[in-house]
Amino acid sequence: MADYRKMWEDLGMDVENHDLLCSVLPGAIGDVFLSQENRPEAMDYFDMVLADVHGLRPAELVEFKKNGGKVFGTFCTYVPDEIIFAGNGIATGLCAGSQFWVPGGERYLPANTCPLIKAMLGARFDRTCPFYRLADIYIGENTCDGKKKAYEILGTDVQMHIMDLPQMKRPKDIEKWADECHDLLEMVEKETGNKITPEKLAENIKKINAKRAALKRLYDLRKNKNVPISGTDTLLISQIAYYDDPERFTTMVNKLCDELEKRVADGVSVFPAGTKRIMISGTPMAIPNWKMHNLIETSGAAVVCEETCTGTRYFENFVDESGENLDEMVSNIADRYMKINCACFTPNSGRFDDIIRLAKEYDVDAVIDVNLKFCQTYDIEGYLLEDKLKEAGIPVLGIETDYTDSDAQQLKTRIEAFIEVLG
Numbered sequence: 001m002a003d004y005r006k007m008w009e010d011l012g013m014d015v016e017n018h019d020l021l022c023s024v025l026p027g028a029i030g031d032v033f034l035s036q037e038n039r040p041e042a043m044d045y046f047d048m049v050l051a052d053v054h055g056l057r058p059a060e061l062v063e064f065k066k067n068g069g070k071v072f073g074t075f076c077t078y079v080p081d082e083i084i085f086a087g088n089g090i091a092t093g094l095c096a097g098s099q100f101w102v103p104g105g106e107r108y109l110p111a112n113t114c115p116l117i118k119a120m121l122g123a124r125f126d127r128t129c130p131f132y133r134l135a136d137i138y139i140g141e142n143t144c145d146g147k148k149k150a151y152e153i154l155g156t157d158v159q160m161h162i163m164d165l166p167q168m169k170r171p172k173d174i175e176k177w178a179d180e181c182h183d184l185l186e187m188v189e190k191e192t193g194n195k196i197t198p199e200k201l202a203e204n205i206k207k208i209n210a211k212r213a214a215l216k217r218l219y220d221l222r223k224n225k226n227v228p229i230s231g232t233d234t235l236l237i238s239q240i241a242y243y244d245d246p247e248r249f250t251t252m253v254n255k256l257c258d259e260l261e262k263r264v265a266d267g268v269s270v271f272p273a274g275t276k277r278i279m280i281s282g283t284p285m286a287i288p289n290w291k292m293h294n295l296i297e298t299s300g301a302a303v304v305c306e307e308t309c310t311g312t313r314y315f316e317n318f319v320d321e322s323g324e325n326l327d328e329m330v331s332n333i334a335d336r337y338m339k340i341n342c343a344c345f346t347p348n349s350g351r352f353d354d355i356i357r358l359a360k361e362y363d364v365d366a367v368i369d370v371n372l373k374f375c376q377t378y379d380i381e382g383y384l385l386e387d388k389l390k391e392a393g394i395p396v397l398g399i400e401t402d403y404t405d406s407d408a409q410q411l412k413t414r415i416e417a418f419i420e421v422l423g
């Protein structure tokens with residue numbers, strides 16, 4: 001990792017504590033990623049981004065801010081990046097996937113809060129993440145109870161803008177969401193001092209759609225009998241999607257897809273023939289949470305699809321590009337985002353339909369439904385999901401876990417037994 005100490009100090013980070021976090025990264029990259037066989041060459045770019053995760057992109061954001069740019073931190077797949085980029089702002093994901101930040105969050109939150117939320121607060125208040133230091137404004141959203149109350153605590157230390165996400169999908173809810181998107185647009189204009197014109201918004205709708213198209217292309221390649229890329233590598237790409245420059249990211253994913261298409265044509269697979277194909281469904285896996293993919297793919301199965309916010313929920317459905325004025329464009333944006341099926345909604349039968357459709361498209365042998373500990377919405381939804389999957393004849397294993405390794409051995413035993421039963 002290059003030396004970014006001066007930048008971190010200037011950002012007001014606790015550099016000594018941050019060194020502890022950095023010191024475990026090379027080992028983790030070696031164990032989880034570099035130990036895999038026959039990786040695509042174009043993963044080099046994503047490996048490099050990961051190795052310098054707290055350096056490369058933050059340094060770009062520092063330069064951007066020196067020229068008066070505003071950075072907006074986001075926590076959820078429902079926040080429309082198009083609007084932020086259309087105001088010449090930069091959106092960056094602030095999801096937190098490391099156990100390192102959890103104890104810091106527990107100083108503010110009950111222990112029985114999901115680790116993602118605890119890590120969010122730990123990363124902010126411990127001052128050990130440059131992205132949390134760089135974002136000028138955090139955009140929260142009313143999704144689960146834990147997040148919305150945690151945003152109030154974050155609001156004591158940083159400017160927050162909260163989007164009121166409806167939790168049903170009736171026409172009046174979609175209209176309400178369009179209103180919220182308008183409010184976001186006005187806030188971005190005010191904070192950046194830039195007018196969002198129809199031309200700018202149209203351009204950025206296309207830009208973010210192109211990113212979705214690249215991810216869709218990558219995922220479609222995993223539908224092949226010969227799987228050209230591991231689930232672990234694909235997860236890393238989905239995680240990087242949240243904070244990399246969108247145009248560069250799209251170019252690099254398309255470059256990777258060119259290589260993967262050749263692999264498919266040449267019959268190259270990263271897994272032996274007959275390896276069981278698994279789809280993961282459930283809660284998001286924010287960087288650097290690679291726990292389940294690593295456990296599954298070192299237990300003799302292949303992860304070929306993720307129905308998560310670090311998976312299909314992030315890129316499925318495009319924004320209609322035919323809007324001719326700001327109102328139409330914002331309405332098209334609202335429509336697209338309201339097609340995401342998060343367990344915060346009721347009813348949420350669209351998610352069951354998605355999972356069963358994806359299971360067929362990716363020809364999976366089973367679904368592993370992975371939920372973060374203390375995530376009530378996904379945990380409760382798991383009951384009906386298991387029923388629906390059983391009805392559809394798709395084997396399912398439900399797992400609840402956190403960011404620690406304390407249950408890793410036990411989970412591995414369960415996963416191996418599950419794969420064995422699949423025959």
Ligand code: SF4
Nearest residue numbers: 075076077143309342
């Ligand atoms: S799981 Fe729901 S609340 Fe969490 S990031 Fe995804 S859409 Fe947002």
Ligand code: SF4
Nearest residue numbers: 114116144283372375
């Ligand atoms: S995983 Fe569940 S509890 Fe945690 S932030 Fe997402 S929806 Fe909320």
